[in-house]
Amino acid sequence: MSSPLPPPTKVTQPQPQPRPQPQTEQIDALLQHYLALLDEYTTLRAYLTALQTALFQDLARANFSAERGVRHYGRDYYDERMQAGRRVRVISSMGEGGGEAEGEAEGEGEGGGGLPVFTVGVYPPPGQGGQGQGIGGEEKEKPDSEGGEAVDGDGDGDDGHEDEKHPEQEGPAAPDDDADDADEDVKKIPNPKPKPKSADPLRWFGILTPLPLRQAQGHAIKAVEDIIPRLATLNAEMAGVELEVRRARKRRAKVERAEEKRVADLEEKMGKVDVGA
């Protein structure tokens, strides 16, 4: 007796999963991108908080170890004619989240068709060159230019001495009797440009500033150059994605309403057919 054949396996048709609407997929993709931006935002926020904490601690240490006569490293010492060494530069860039900008009504996060990208660095003022340059590191002012070394903030505090060194002056050590000749040679060499007054804010507080104050400057530069412009860019980018999510949700709601109306019409027609039969 032959063994009964196994019952024929039913070729089960895979249940058609309700396919997500393209609008829903788009919203999910946007929200995924948004969450990635949010993650970066919160990470940078934490980093900024840590930098600010270090900055305040260094300032407190500088005030604690201040020389006699220095009351407080604060506004009493600000230069009333200060000029910004670090400036903002905003460029327009087509961001991933804002690539499909279609007639932005509110103009949030939009600038010339793309998202604004903020950078902060030692840039020359607008109108003094650098207008057509990109935002790469190579466009930063060279160390020997105005403001470049002035706000370098490397914390070594030797800027004043380095300023006085010129290659022309670094010849072989001249005997004392030749010193006058050497001085004359130096005088004859035309200076390419007048030495700019140092704009390093540390100089407001004196020539020999304490180490904690220089360290505070280092933290501030890191915050201003690395964290704050990125946070501003993220802010604009997130605003752009929010706008797109809201638009996509509206589109989806519109499609759903149209679908519901179509089903209702169909049911109504089916009801009429049943009554007629």
Added chain:
Amino acid sequence: MASQADFRDRQFLAVIGDEDSVTGLLLAGIGHVTAPPDNQKNFLVVDAKTDNSAIEAAFERFTTERKDIGIVLINQHIADRIRNRVDTYTQAFPTVLEIPSKDHPYDPEKDSVLRRVRRLFGE
């Protein structure tokens, strides 16, 4: 719609904060005083004696009147004093960022970006 020309000249950061916050940020070289006779500063040091009206005026000046400010930094506890004004600010330029101060740590609950996030997710 913010045009490219709108932000081309926005080259300064502005700060509204307590003395240590402003001093720290000015150490980075962002402080600027315009040429006479205006002598407009791009920072405001706020202390216990500073009126809310003065803070609001500075905020208004940095965000609306001056066209050379790209980013406005304001201590979060000072932003709380003009919270309504800060929350109703919706312009793209300049960007307003709230930063922590020495005596008042950063509170995410008050952060305008994170509040927007909550609104987006329906909370």
